[in-house]
Amino acid sequence: MEQVLGYLAEHRQQRLSRLNELLRFESIANRKTPDGCRPCAEWLARTMTAMGLDAEVLDTDGQPCVLARSGQDPDRPTLLVYTHYDVQPPDPLGPWQSPPFEPTIRDGYLYARGASDDKGQLFTHLLAIEAYLQTLGHLPVNVKLLVEGEEEIGSPNIENFFRDHADRLQADALCISDVGFFAESVPSITTGLRGLCYFELTVSGPNRDVHSGLEGGLLANPVNGLATLIASLHDQTGRVTIPGFYDAVRPVSDELVAEWTALPFEADAHAAQLGVATLAGGETDLPPLVRNWARPTLDCNGIVGGYIEPGSKTIIPAEASAKISMRLVADQDPHAIAESFKAYVAEHTPAGLSSEVTVNALGRPVLLPDDTPPMQAARAAMADSFGRDPVMIRNGASIPITEVFQRVLGLDGVIMGITLPDDNLHSPNERVKLDQLWRGAEMAARFYANLAGGP
């Protein structure tokens, strides 16, 4: 292990250029650009092959996956590591201090779209694998690296991919590297993730934009109607009003609430950092971490309708639409929630307007047991690499694939990563702290060894 850690320490700077190459790909799953997803996947397969892995690009009905492996020793356990190479769109571009696809180091951080979500985390595993291969010539476990290309759009093709390649994905343990620390210097392992329903809701009125004076008072207005529908989805206390929405929500014990409340979460500082007066989202009669980790939420991610250029245009628009997503918690069923939402919208669409709901993505929530052998191996690796025992937390975000791993491959994952809360995931100026990258690589190396009972 010392040889491996030594190798890692010596090769940091020279490996950064490889990460920078990876970060330059504009691998946005729903855009087809010349330096987009497929070129990124092909670059990954080439790079991993050059490192000594067996790597290939595997097609799906959407963006391809990359699958690589090192070692096929039947006497060693096999670890499946999941990451993704696709990234969120960089919009809005204005606030970026350096171009989103031109990696730039400032003050110990590497800035780029995907730096922490999730190319940087993939990079920690590549560093650890290379260190083993260059020093010991093999890894203590057989490793399979699965790198997806559609995580940020809800992994629409991953379930079929799992079914098609179930044999090649067989493993004894699973590590999902797409999360992070609860706070800086608070290493964390994630046991809960929220599910996701993502909809587009379009409200239509007249068959064309019409004059708001000539028709005002006659025609129902699609923007006003959409606003009314959206507003009606929450009551005064921040609870979602869709019938049955909370029926399957698993209650949180008082003990767990106390544990979470003891974590270093400063609501006022969090609000100040984001520039708001108070944390007023969700069910405001509950503690913030309960709202974010153990309660479902409903948010509009975007809305558009009518005249949106500068100046005035006096119309009643023909239509307006909103992107509406919900974060679900165990044991809510996204399919049942989608049906309830559609029924609600149909029933509450104002007179004189019509509405249509399309489903962009559905993903189940996940709650993992925290005492399995892979979990113990991860805890020890994290403690040794970061100098503190990790805390067991949940995450308000969604990694839909976690639930698919459980259901299709029978694999419960260890979910851990090195992202810090102020890394601006999904936002302008996404970044990763370089020190987290280097320690993350050490953690990966130790985790492989712990899984095998030593290197």
Add this chain to the structure above:
Amino acid sequence: MEQVLGYLAEHRQQRLSRLNELLRFESIANRKTPDGCRPCAEWLARTMTAMGLDAEVLDTDGQPCVLARSGQDPDRPTLLVYTHYDVQPPDPLGPWQSPPFEPTIRDGYLYARGASDDKGQLFTHLLAIEAYLQTLGHLPVNVKLLVEGEEEIGSPNIENFFRDHADRLQADALCISDVGFFAESVPSITTGLRGLCYFELTVSGPNRDVHSGLEGGLLANPVNGLATLIASLHDQTGRVTIPGFYDAVRPVSDELVAEWTALPFEADAHAAQLGVATLAGGETDLPPLVRNWARPTLDCNGIVGGYIEPGSKTIIPAEASAKISMRLVADQDPHAIAESFKAYVAEHTPAGLSSEVTVNALGRPVLLPDDTPPMQAARAAMADSFGRDPVMIRNGASIPITEVFQRVLGLDGVIMGITLPDDNLHSPNERVKLDQLWRGAEMAARFYANLAGGP
């Protein structure tokens, strides 16, 4: 008069090319394009000068006005004719069957942005004036033509323009040519126009777009908050909830309601023509024409916030904004309504969010007496030109300048025009019926004569 009408009949086709030149200018008041407002104004002044008028372009703090006159005989009454050369933006472009700034004739209609609102109406006066000058050598009245360049954005500079040029705008009668018929074959004179308040409302949350999973349940969402604000502006019956909003609204007599109800307005046909199931706008317990003519309304003209490209992005957006306009009726004061709206928004902005209201335009409502001498001259001219006595109607739209004429110049206008209800004002495929244009020119010629007591 027969000579004049004869001239008009003989020169129709050859004059169309002049209207087409006018329609090709993309004279949108809030856009600066090479073929925009100022070039259009200069073209108008040149063209009118060539016709024999004294014409010039007069600057304002925004787009210029064109002022032209023919005749200064102190023994003749002076008529001031108001039209505007600016047009609504052509968006959305998709539905246009021919380009909005390339005039095209189909089935007896001339299609172009501004064909009816308001370049076509200006054209009827130019035809009439030219016919007099080419036949009798002079007009029966002194005519002043004022052609504005910012009507479609609320005439922000016209009041100062009136004050600066009050002496040059003195007149004995006023004709505002920016409206139309109640229905085809139902010639109409307009005695009431609604006022306008136009606002932009922006709701802000976090200082950047943030991850809707990591922050969902913590942060209040600006799109949801904006929707809640907008929804709260109406109650279940369609009444606006801003305190005091209806206090100054002049009631409508039962007699007037009966008169309006007798007009050929088919609610079902109107709904069907616009592709909606029912006319559900405004206070639905009142008859449609009462809602459109004598009651104020509130409509969102546009809304935008967050991610609006195809596909999914899971964010809580930093901000969202809406364009919100109100149509006012006598005797609502737009300044007082603006203050009430601002106070309402400030009071009802959801916790964790901030809001800002900016005022784009304010215009007072207008109600005119229907028995003045110019009104009698107009009624007779319209009856003779279209073969039916005109009906006295109101209009749900706004011509803010009407109120400014009253207040600053002491002129009550005759408001009449030749637009038909299906001319797609402010919409794609705006058009004017050619037969209305020709009869409109005859009406203008007769109106001038009637005002003078004969040609």
